[in-house]
Amino acid sequence: MSTRTENRAPLLEVRDLVVHHGQLQALSGISLTVFPGEVYALIGANGAGKSTLLRTIAGLHHPTSGSISYDGKDVTGVRPEKRASSGIVMVPEGRRLFTSMTLEDNLRVGASFARKGPWNIARVYELFPWMKERRNQKTAQMSGGEQQSVAIGRALVANPRVLLLDELSLGLAPVIVQRIYSMLPQVLESGITVLLVEQDVSQALRVATHLQCLLEGHTMLEGTPAEVTREQVEAAYFGVTDGSVSNGLG
Amino acid sequence: MAWVNAIIQGLLIGGLYALFACGLSLLFGVMKVVNLAHGDLATVAGYIGVGIIAVTHVPVLWSIPIVVVLMAVLGYVLQRSLIQAAISRGELTTLIVTFGLSIIIENGLQQFFTANSRGLGVGDSFITSSFSIGSQITIAWFNLGIFVLAVVVLLGLQQFMSASKYGRLIRAVADDREAAQLSGADYRHVFGVAAAIAFGTVAIAGICDGMVTTLNPTIGTDTILLFAFASVVIGGLGSLWGTLIGGVVLGLAQAIGAQINPSWEQLAGYAIFLLVLVVRPQGLTSRGAQA
Numbered sequence: 001m002s003t004r005t006e007n008r009a010p011l012l013e014v015r016d017l018v019v020h021h022g023q024l025q026a027l028s029g030i031s032l033t034v035f036p037g038e039v040y041a042l043i044g045a046n047g048a049g050k051s052t053l054l055r056t057i058a059g060l061h062h063p064t065s066g067s068i069s070y071d072g073k074d075v076t077g078v079r080p081e082k083r084a085s086s087g088i089v090m091v092p093e094g095r096r097l098f099t100s101m102t103l104e105d106n107l108r109v110g111a112s113f114a115r116k117g118p119w120n121i122a123r124v125y126e127l128f129p130w131m132k133e134r135r136n137q138k139t140a141q142m143s144g145g146e147q148q149s150v151a152i153g154r155a156l157v158a159n160p161r162v163l164l165l166d167e168l169s170l171g172l173a174p175v176i177v178q179r180i181y182s183m184l185p186q187v188l189e190s191g192i193t194v195l196l197v198e199q200d201v202s203q204a205l206r207v208a209t210h211l212q213c214l215l216e217g218h219t220m221l222e223g224t225p226a227e228v229t230r231e232q233v234e235a236a237y238f239g240v241t242d243g244s245v246s247n248g249l250g
Numbered sequence: 251m252a253w254v255n256a257i258i259q260g261l262l263i264g265g266l267y268a269l270f271a272c273g274l275s276l277l278f279g280v281m282k283v284v285n286l287a288h289g290d291l292a293t294v295a296g297y298i299g300v301g302i303i304a305v306t307h308v309p310v311l312w313s314i315p316i317v318v319v320l321m322a323v324l325g326y327v328l329q330r331s332l333i334q335a336a337i338s339r340g341e342l343t344t345l346i347v348t349f350g351l352s353i354i355i356e357n358g359l360q361q362f363f364t365a366n367s368r369g370l371g372v373g374d375s376f377i378t379s380s381f382s383i384g385s386q387i388t389i390a391w392f393n394l395g396i397f398v399l400a401v402v403v404l405l406g407l408q409q410f411m412s413a414s415k416y417g418r419l420i421r422a423v424a425d426d427r428e429a430a431q432l433s434g435a436d437y438r439h440v441f442g443v444a445a446a447i448a449f450g451t452v453a454i455a456g457i458c459d460g461m462v463t464t465l466n467p468t469i470g471t472d473t474i475l476l477f478a479f480a481s482v483v484i485g486g487l488g489s490l491w492g493t494l495i496g497g498v499v500l501g502l503a504q505a506i507g508a509q510i511n512p513s514w515e516q517l518a519g520y521a522i523f524l525l526v527l528v529v530r531p532q533g534l535t536s537r538g539a540q541a
């Protein structure tokens with residue numbers, strides 16, 4: 001922890017976030033701090049609250065209490081579209097493409113309210129070379145992996161400062177997941193910070209510089225991949241009650 | 251030759267029906283609002299035209315852009331206030347709210363303009379002049395003009411939807427509102443823009459209707475709304491060319507019906523409408539049932 005906080009202001013800071021879906025409490029006081037340049041992974045089983053946390057950061061859910069600050073400013077009450085155009089951009093779970101539209105039109109919509117920055121449609125075509133010759137194809141006709149790449153491209157052209165990736169691997173074959181994650185170094189190189197949600201723990205451990213494990217809306221474990229052991233992650237993931245596992249935050 | 255003339259007449263009036271329908275189709279396609287006040291808003295546009303011409307004495311055709319702008323502004327404001335509030339409360343609420351709007355408009359018009367009908371005079375020379383093909387086929391310039399105007403409006407709309415930034419955003423919001431938000435689009439503003447465009451087409455439709463026939467306070471629901479619905483259903487939702495085809499089929503059916511027996515004009519139109527609903531409920535141009 002000490003090396004993370006030195007000399008740097010956090011880019012994204014979530015404090016004691018409580019979120020309800022109706023009567024159900026989905027998040028029970030989650031905190032997280034993301035510093036520029038990090039790949040912060042949220043892991044946990046189904047229903048742990050990972051996606052809810054990401055969607056709340058994107059502005060799609062209203063927290064019952066707690067705060068979200070971005071670049072030093074409180075954004076808890078800011079509308080999702082304003083967060084997107086200020087640099088918090090999410091690739092939503094299930095890809096959520098504009099399926100009646102062509103690939104290129106999807107990217108154009110993504111670029112409609114873009115910040116200034118290195119990413120544009122041409123650069124996305126460099127990142128995913130197959131896209132260029134299929135740019136006039138409707139995205140509904142594409143495979144899951146291709147659609148996921150389009151969803152990533154649509155987020156990148158907005159020139160995010162923080163890219164929120166929600167379950168990139170969902171419903172995709174492992175080899176496709178590997179291929180999609182292979183874009184990450186180029187994304188990081190362009191100065192984008194990544195906060196991702198992943199059910200596939202080994203995938204998350206492979207790319208993350210920092211991770212947090214959620215269980216039923218609570219933080220179970222937090223640290224760098226080097227700090228945590230495989231056993232600790234498993235215990236946190238499945239909720240095996242062992243006091244020594246929780247890293248002071250639970 | 252009377253038949254050929256009737257068919258040409260029906261085809262040309264179909265352009266007007268397509269004008270009635272395209273705004274209805276757009277609002278439903280983008281925000282799933284069935285605007286029951288659609289026809290009455292066209293009537294309002296016609297009456298605004300009457301008012302503008304009475305006060306400023308501009309020619310009828312010049313009043314069109316003025317009314318289009320006024321109605322577009324009204325569309326944006328209504329969408330951002332009343333209709334958006336209804337959308338947030340569920341689909342049924344939008345039906346009730348637009349139905350209420352329809353009643354308010356009709357009664358308001360009767361209060362201020364009386365129940366007498368009014369026309370938008372275009373000038374006798376234009377209304378009555380025509381040209382002939384061969385010895386017996388006669389086409390009125392005026393009817394042809396309205397048909398061409400309808401095609402130009404639909405072409406413009408098509409171009410706007412496929413190639414402009416806001417056209418793309420409207421399609422994106424129609425596909426997935428939340429995903430559009432994640433791309434930075436305020437869907438309420440995009441809805442407002444879509445409503446402004448729909449109301450603009452309503453304005454053109456209302457003034458054209460005032461020129462073709464006469465306006466009265468209840469014409470909105472009595473004919474415009476019903477013809478718009480029939481055109482949309484016949485042509486198939488979601489396609490502007492489908493709307494044109496729907497309008498033309500309705501116009502043709504009415505003209506042919508009237509040619510057989512003058513009292514069958516409306517009957518024939520609705521018979522085709524019901525036939526399409528039974529045989530091809532997705533409409534003539536839609537590829538298949540879509541969720």
